[in-house]
Amino acid sequence: MLLSAKKINKSYQDNNVLQDVSLDIKSGDSICISGENGSGKSTLLKIFCGLLRPNIGTLSVFGRDPYKQPENLFIKQRMGVLMHSNMLYPQLTVKENLLFFSKLLGIINYRPRVCEVTDELNISKFLNIEIYKLSNGNRRKASFAKSLLNDPEILITDEPEANIDNDTIEIFANIFTQRLKRSKANIFTSHNEKFSEKCSNRRMKLENGRLLEL
Amino acid sequence: MKNWIKILLTISSKDLIVELKSKETIVTITLFSLLVVSIFAVTSSNPSNLSAEIGAGIMWAAVVFSGSIAMSKLFSHEEKNETLNAILLMPVPIELIFFSKILSLFLFLTISECFIIAVFSILFNSNPLSIYILTAIPIFNLGFSCVGTFFGIISSKSRSNEILLTLLLVPIIIPLIMFATELTKAGLLGISSQNFNLWLSLGILFDIIFLVVLTFLFGKIIEQ
Numbered sequence: 001m002l003l004s005a006k007k008i009n010k011s012y013q014d015n016n017v018l019q020d021v022s023l024d025i026k027s028g029d030s031i032c033i034s035g036e037n038g039s040g041k042s043t044l045l046k047i048f049c050g051l052l053r054p055n056i057g058t059l060s061v062f063g064r065d066p067y068k069q070p071e072n073l074f075i076k077q078r079m080g081v082l083m084h085s086n087m088l089y090p091q092l093t094v095k096e097n098l099l100f101f102s103k104l105l106g107i108i109n110y111r112p113r114v115c116e117v118t119d120e121l122n123i124s125k126f127l128n129i130e131i132y133k134l135s136n137g138n139r140r141k142a143s144f145a146k147s148l149l150n151d152p153e154i155l156i157t158d159e160p161e162a163n164i165d166n167d168t169i170e171i172f173a174n175i176f177t178q179r180l181k182r183s184k185a186n187i188f189t190s191h192n193e194k195f196s197e198k199c200s201n202r203r204m205k206l207e208n209g210r211l212l213e214l
Numbered sequence: 215m216k217n218w219i220k221i222l223l224t225i226s227s228k229d230l231i232v233e234l235k236s237k238e239t240i241v242t243i244t245l246f247s248l249l250v251v252s253i254f255a256v257t258s259s260n261p262s263n264l265s266a267e268i269g270a271g272i273m274w275a276a277v278v279f280s281g282s283i284a285m286s287k288l289f290s291h292e293e294k295n296e297t298l299n300a301i302l303l304m305p306v307p308i309e310l311i312f313f314s315k316i317l318s319l320f321l322f323l324t325i326s327e328c329f330i331i332a333v334f335s336i337l338f339n340s341n342p343l344s345i346y347i348l349t350a351i352p353i354f355n356l357g358f359s360c361v362g363t364f365f366g367i368i369s370s371k372s373r374s375n376e377i378l379l380t381l382l383l384v385p386i387i388i389p390l391i392m393f394a395t396e397l398t399k400a401g402l403l404g405i406s407s408q409n410f411n412l413w414l415s416l417g418i419l420f421d422i423i424f425l426v427v428l429t430f431l432f433g434k435i436i437e438q
Contacts, residue, residue: 051299053437067437069307076305087300089228091235096228103224104304106217130235146300 001026001063002154002185003048008057010043017043018054019209025154030176030186032196035206041189042084042158044206048187049081049156061154077105080152082160086143090132094123094142097131098149105150117145121171137164144172155179157188161195173198221306225314226321233322238291239284243326246280248333255337262339270398273334273342274391278358278384281323285362286379288319289370298367302436312363312432316425319359320352327351344401346410353417354394357424361386364428368435386424393417 003025010018017040025031035041046052047059050066062078064071088097095114102110118124121141131139144160155176161169169192176186176199190196196203203214233239254272255261292298301311335341362383369378396413400406 073305076303081303085296087296089232089297090295091232100228104306
């Protein structure tokens, strides 16, 4: 099992966002989580990638505790994350950002890898342009490139298709399906029916804090 | 160990590149400090005869307040762009993230202080550069960066982060300010400080205690 969540509960003050959420993710799973705005999708993904801690419940990723050091370093090396925010340095160029994160990920041949992912996402021509000068769509692509640098075993993405054009959605969808063919796991949230249908083999919905399999 | 140093240098050199492009932190510290020093110089009837005690106080007060403004700016940018979260998602020990931020701030403060000392010596017609100030600068900068990084990250979550950081930071570093002022005073007077060893021990002890305690607490806070 790549990721196993048992009875995850998360509340913000009196607002119970997640209630007894359990989920197992294995290699080759591509899970799409849908739900209304504010239903707790982003919170759940943040818990899965270790940015948030649940109030109650247990989570293990690759059989390890994501909140304990040095165990979580093993997890982080094998996980890719794309959240709502692009999490990139606006003053740095696309290349500088990607090289920086490649070094932190410990990728040995990081320069060819950066070229590979930027080619795949069709942003090679923007490599030497600062992030703040890029359009929202291209920033999103650069951020997606960052999450693919380590060819992650689990790719966690929060509405990857939001605010991007149809051609780019197609590129993103191809990356998801290619990953599935190589038995890599994807977990993502989406409001786009077509995209989620194409990219997922398991569909779930968050409703009233509970995760339901569709 | 070699890998740790590599990560430390990677994060700090990234901070330096960002700073070279944005010029925000160093420019904030330098300009604000120069403004404070200049105000004292123009309002003093005879700046050349300013007592060493006041001179040293002016210099370090300028560094402390401008430094805290620059730190809150630096960390609020990290918070706004969620770049600290991006680093937290990388396979990097939390302590290394803390050390790298300390190293970056240490460098920014040192560069800014070089300008401040130069302008101070011109405006007040005195030479603060001595073995005392050269000892005070690295010890002060290390302690200031350490406490500043810790509270900077905590206060960046708050809306009134600039005030909060200064309020949290200044009372804690008072022993460090006393240490730096005492040594600068000795440097300005050109005499040997009688309690040099005592002040030096205080400064070093402050750095060691806060570096150890805050490194431990930083890990705990981030984990939570």
